[in-house]
Amino acid sequence: MASKNLILNYKNKFGFSDKFIAKTGKHLLPYIQKLKKILKEKDNQRPESFLNLVESQILIEIKRLAYQKIKEAKILILIGIGGSSLGTQAIYETLRGEFNFGKEKKFPQTIFLDKSNVAYLNDVLNFLKQQTKSNREILIVLISKSGTTLESLINFNVLWQFLKRRGTNFKNNVVVITERNSLLWQTAEKENFTLLEIPKAVSGRYSVFSSVGLFPLAALKINIQKLIEGAKTMRNKCLEENVKDNPALILAAFLFWSQQKGKTIIDNFFFEPNLEILGKWLRQLLAESLGKNGRGLTPTVSLGTADLHSVFQLSLAGPRNKSTIFVFVAQPPRPRLSIKPLPEFKKLISSFQGKDVFEIIEAVYQSVKNVYAKKKLPFIEIILPEISEDSLGQFLMLQMMATIFLAKLWKINAFNQPAVELYKSLARKILAGKVKKFNND
Amino acid sequence: MASKNLILNYKNKFGFSDKFIAKTGKHLLPYIQKLKKILKEKDNQRPESFLNLVESQILIEIKRLAYQKIKEAKILILIGIGGSSLGTQAIYETLRGEFNFGKEKKFPQTIFLDKSNVAYLNDVLNFLKQQTKSNREILIVLISKSGTTLESLINFNVLWQFLKRRGTNFKNNVVVITERNSLLWQTAEKENFTLLEIPKAVSGRYSVFSSVGLFPLAALKINIQKLIEGAKTMRNKCLEENVKDNPALILAAFLFWSQQKGKTIIDNFFFEPNLEILGKWLRQLLAESLGKNGRGLTPTVSLGTADLHSVFQLSLAGPRNKSTIFVFVAQPPRPRLSIKPLPEFKKLISSFQGKDVFEIIEAVYQSVKNVYAKKKLPFIEIILPEISEDSLGQFLMLQMMATIFLAKLWKINAFNQPAVELYKSLARKILAGKVKKFNND
Numbered sequence: 101m102a103s104k105n106l107i108l109n110y111k112n113k114f115g116f117s118d119k120f121i122a123k124t125g126k127h128l129l130p131y132i133q134k135l136k137k138i139l140k141e142k143d144n145q146r147p148e149s150f151l152n153l154v155e156s157q158i159l160i161e162i163k164r165l166a167y168q169k170i171k172e173a174k175i176l177i178l179i180g181i182g183g184s185s186l187g188t189q190a191i192y193e194t195l196r197g198e199f200n201f202g203k204e205k206k207f208p209q210t211i212f213l214d215k216s217n218v219a220y221l222n223d224v225l226n227f228l229k230q231q232t233k234s235n236r237e238i239l240i241v242l243i244s245k246s247g248t249t250l251e252s253l254i255n256f257n258v259l260w261q262f263l264k265r266r267g268t269n270f271k272n273n274v275v276v277i278t279e280r281n282s283l284l285w286q287t288a289e290k291e292n293f294t295l296l297e298i299p300k301a302v303s304g305r306y307s308v309f310s311s312v313g314l315f316p317l318a319a320l321k322i323n324i325q326k327l328i329e330g331a332k333t334m335r336n337k338c339l340e341e342n343v344k345d346n347p348a349l350i351l352a353a354f355l356f357w358s359q360q361k362g363k364t365i366i367d368n369f370f371f372e373p374n375l376e377i378l379g380k381w382l383r384q385l386l387a388e389s390l391g392k393n394g395r396g397l398t399p400t401v402s403l404g405t406a407d408l409h410s411v412f413q414l415s416l417a418g419p420r421n422k423s424t425i426f427v428f429v430a431q432p433p434r435p436r437l438s439i440k441p442l443p444e445f446k447k448l449i450s451s452f453q454g455k456d457v458f459e460i461i462e463a464v465y466q467s468v469k470n471v472y473a474k475k476k477l478p479f480i481e482i483i484l485p486e487i488s489e490d491s492l493g494q495f496l497m498l499q500m501m502a503t504i505f506l507a508k509l510w511k512i513n514a515f516n517q518p519a520v521e522l523y524k525s526l527a528r529k530i531l532a533g534k535v536k537k538f539n540n541d
Numbered sequence: 542m543a544s545k546n547l548i549l550n551y552k553n554k555f556g557f558s559d560k561f562i563a564k565t566g567k568h569l570l571p572y573i574q575k576l577k578k579i580l581k582e583k584d585n586q587r588p589e590s591f592l593n594l595v596e597s598q599i600l601i602e603i604k605r606l607a608y609q610k611i612k613e614a615k616i617l618i619l620i621g622i623g624g625s626s627l628g629t630q631a632i633y634e635t636l637r638g639e640f641n642f643g644k645e646k647k648f649p650q651t652i653f654l655d656k657s658n659v660a661y662l663n664d665v666l667n668f669l670k671q672q673t674k675s676n677r678e679i680l681i682v683l684i685s686k687s688g689t690t691l692e693s694l695i696n697f698n699v700l701w702q703f704l705k706r707r708g709t710n711f712k713n714n715v716v717v718i719t720e721r722n723s724l725l726w727q728t729a730e731k732e733n734f735t736l737l738e739i740p741k742a743v744s745g746r747y748s749v750f751s752s753v754g755l756f757p758l759a760a761l762k763i764n765i766q767k768l769i770e771g772a773k774t775m776r777n778k779c780l781e782e783n784v785k786d787n788p789a790l791i792l793a794a795f796l797f798w799s800q801q802k803g804k805t806i807i808d809n810f811f812f813e814p815n816l817e818i819l820g821k822w823l824r825q826l827l828a829e830s831l832g833k834n835g836r837g838l839t840p841t842v843s844l845g846t847a848d849l850h851s852v853f854q855l856s857l858a859g860p861r862n863k864s865t866i867f868v869f870v871a872q873p874p875r876p877r878l879s880i881k882p883l884p885e886f887k888k889l890i891s892s893f894q895g896k897d898v899f900e901i902i903e904a905v906y907q908s909v910k911n912v913y914a915k916k917k918l919p920f921i922e923i924i925l926p927e928i929s930e931d932s933l934g935q936f937l938m939l940q941m942m943a944t945i946f947l948a949k950l951w952k953i954n955a956f957n958q959p960a961v962e963l964y965k966s967l968a969r970k971i972l973a974g975k976v977k978k979f980n981n982d
Contacts, residue, residue: 182850197660215814215847218899219638219874219928250905251846253890254898257880283889291885304850364862365806365839373656384851387859391852396859398806400841405692406656408964409623409745410825411832416960418828418837421805433660439698444732448724449694451969457695458659460972464691467967470976487660519857523849526908528892531901535911 104485106334106494108347114478116357118344124353124509125343131508132349136339144299147515148504150306153299154332154497159325162296162311166318169275169294173239175209175232177224178316179255180243182384183304184277185214187313190381191327191492192320194374208239210320213259216251221258228262235263235270241316243277245298245307247284250524277311303515305385306500309493323489330493338501348498351425352505354480358423359397363478365422366397367415371404371465372429374487379403382499388520389503392512405464412468416475424472424479427495428465431486432458545926547775547935549788555919557798559785565794565950566784572949573790577780585740588956589945591747594740595773595938600766603737603752607759610716610735614680616650616673618665619757620696621684623825624745625718626655628754631822632768632933633761635815649680651761654700657692662699669703676704676711682757684718686739686748688725691965718752744956746826747941750934764930771934779942789939792866793946795921799864800838804919806863807838808856812845812906813870815928820844823940829961830944833953846905853909857916865913865920868936869906872927873899 110116138148170176178185189212209231211224232238240259244252263270276288277296288295296311307313309331314324338348355366366386368379379401386399400422402411415422437457439449446453452460472479482498484491507514529535551557579589611617619626630653650672652665673679681700685693704711717729718737729736737752748754750772755765779789796807807827809820820842827840841863843852856863878898880890887894893901913920923939925932948955970976 181847186851197664215844216898216902217814218878218902220814221878221898222874222876223638248889250893250901253886254880254893254901257883257886257890258878258898260883260886261881287886287889364860373658373661387852387855388850391855391857391859393858394860396855398839398841398855398859398862400839403656406622409829409961410627411828412964413958413960414828414832414837414839416832416963417834418832418839419805419835421839433663435663437659437662437699439695440702442698442701445694445698445701445728448689448728449698452691452695452972455972457657457662457699460691460695460968461657461659463971464964464968466971467964467976470967471963517854519854520850522857522912523853523905523908526911527901527905530904530907531893531896535908 104490106347106485106491106498107483108350108498109481109483110350110354111473111479113473114476115361116354116478120357121343121350121353124356125346125349127509128349128352128505129341131505132339132341139339145301147301147303147306149299150302150309150500151335153302153309154328154335158311159314159328162314163318163324165294165296166315169239170208170319172236173208173273174237175211175228176239176241176316176319177211177213177259178241178243179213179252179259180241180312181214181249181251182388183307184243184245184249184252184312185212186305186381186384187308187496188212188316189214190378190496191308191313191317191322191489193377194487194492195322195489197374208320213252213255216254221255225258225262235267235273238263238273239319240274241277241319242274242284243298243312244284245279245282245304247278247282250527275315277315305388306515308496326489327493330490331497332493334494334497335501338498348501348505351480351498351502352509354423355397355502355506356509358478359395361478363421363423364398365400367400367402367411367422367424368427369402369404369407369424370427371461372427372487373403373406375427375429376401376403378492378495381496385499385503388517389507389514390510390512391519395510395512404468405461408464408468415477416471420477422477424477426465426469426479426481427484428481429484429487432456433487545931547788547926547932547939548924549791549939550922550924551791551795552914552920554914555917556802557795557919561798562784562791562794565797566787566790568950569790569793569946570782572946573780573782580780586742588742588744588747590740591743591750591941592776594743594750595769595776599752600755600769603755604759604765606735606737607756610680611649611760613677614649614714615678616652616669617680617682617757617760618652618654618700619682619684620654620693620700621682621753622655622690622692624748625684625686625690625693625753626653627746627822627825628749628937629653629757630655631819631937632749632754632758632763632930634818635928635933636763636930638815649761654693654696657695662696666699666703676708676714679704679714680760681715682718682760683715683725684739684753685725686720686723686745688719688723691968716756718756744958746829747956749937767930768934771931772938773934775935775938776942779939789942789946792921792939792943793950795864795919796838796943796947797950799919800836802919804862804864805839806841808841808843808852808863808865809868810843810845810848810865811868812902813868813928814844814847816868816870817842817844819933819936822937826940826944829958830948830955831951831953832960836951836953845909846902849905849909856918857912861918863918865918867906867910867920867922868925869922870925870928873897874928
């Protein structure tokens, strides 16, 4: 079935022109051809091989395993941080909505253990005590690419102690997702945990379409088939050599142009509150991929309409150091809601009485774009056709491809994160008493 | 009772020196003296009169009303956006924690209607249908300073229709908080809703210690007495003319210095995930107060340890356009958790086996500060003694006072937001069909 297409709109009145896009396209052409070759040859040795993931051979197997594992479990606990968790969270929470009162019964309850926080961990343990009678009701998914992630090992340890205290039959309740032959892989193999592999060449923040995202999402009843289909449709578009039809190329060119014009901040302005968590995923993707060699754009996340009462003032009247990417969802949610006449409040709501709530919000969105254009604040617009697996698959793939295109234009490596290792090794030394704590004087 | 003190640490090796602070202090002295006068004379005509709010004469009255109103209600719905909601959310969610599974029974359930989103509104209506049998179980608090806030009027309209369909006895369930004599005030008076006043001179983002924050917080069983005490302690410190003892002055000087050094981004890096919502409040305070006349600092919010796997790379290896404010909580939460020896996982956790989880996170925090210092990335450190009403009162007051100090140094008005009005009037015109929608070409 054909996808409902994500649409990328840009305005060329700010100096970001079709000519600039064409020139950028020429620079990127060799890279696009290289990507096509990786695809054609099914070359899984390169970091760009995340593009091959959406060929979906493993879908059926993953779904079967996920359904089997979740069958008895009432609660899924995903232990992972950064790239091991954010993509899954972004898709799950965007689709399910943020309002979780009373919804828990419909799906397996889900806990994302993406931080090692004592208060939070205590809350989780208390909740498990109250809500589950046996370990069989809990499914733990432990995800760490390297297998050495400090926070995730802490969280797993604490949960494992809990399971151990309560009973013996629990090895079946743990699924470990890691790189083949990591120390964690070897341990999990010895312990007979269920194991899934993260392809070695694919780095964390590009791994959402591998088992990292697909297994937990399938267990949570997300349609991973549609997600993959959306991603694949977008991937193919973004390999298009005709620049005008290549949305990732246009988006990368816009970011490239922004940085040249001194716009060091990219505001990802979502006009749909449910997309906030998608912003977190995007923030990681952009910051970690592109913050290298003095290069980088600081991603910020704004939410319409709430942030019109906050960051809007800064964007309009503050320093002109930002470009904006607006994200809007075209399809109004059902059922519709309208503003009914209320005799008591007639004067207060006169200008929008009888209007549909979605229509009002759309008018606000239109007015915001108008103000930005008038003030010559550069922006680009992404329209999601709806909130669905297919749409999200398209959006995530678009962003990943635009990111690697921009890295190529900047001649930096989009796939490593050398700085992140710095604090980790130091923290280990401090714990071992080898380095004294920080002193302010 | 004496407060446990919030501590502000700074390092003077980046060029941010005691001399710079002293010089800034001299510039600010006349303003500090003016503020003292406002306090002494109980002058409530000026926007700075938010400093007078913590004299707390109205506390007992507000508490009594709040307890009475919440008595029968199981659910409190706060309708408000920006300054009418963020401060209350920040305090409530920081104290209650973000993990809300199974906690709802302990407190009145709380819904913050701070957006007009069709899907979210539908979820809220369904929830009310399921969870309440009569209107008496619902308390609506509608907060709008001007009384004309589009989103809040939409939300109130939709809820009002719901209450109306279900019964007649519901006027007692609405508390309206607005400026005296606004159109909303007049309407509420006519309809016999309970009314509370927002002091005219105090603008939204400085109003958390007025009835705007205190009434809903009291209803939600937050100790507003302690909150106010913390705020008052901090206010008095921040009026100290001896610069070394004035934390708001030091913080303002740091931000002033940062902007002079081309650090256009302020990363508020909270090493405690529960403080994320506090970051949202802070983002609004800084962006809306300081984004004027081409001035402004873009506030970002990072969370430890999660964002060490994302924005840390950008901060370290990207453009040097940031200053950082670390926020850490000194008091480890109870009960403590430690990493028990696990024979199966011995190798994986060898470096931190037997350690306390809080101790590990603290070591990570120490290592991060060390790396920042080594890389000469400027930062300042705020240590909250604990997560409590008193601590939060101190933190919020510190930030508000640092903000008005910085505005004074920049010679801008910290209390208005002229740009925000732009989109509002345009949206009304679009809805009335007077302006055509935005066109990308």
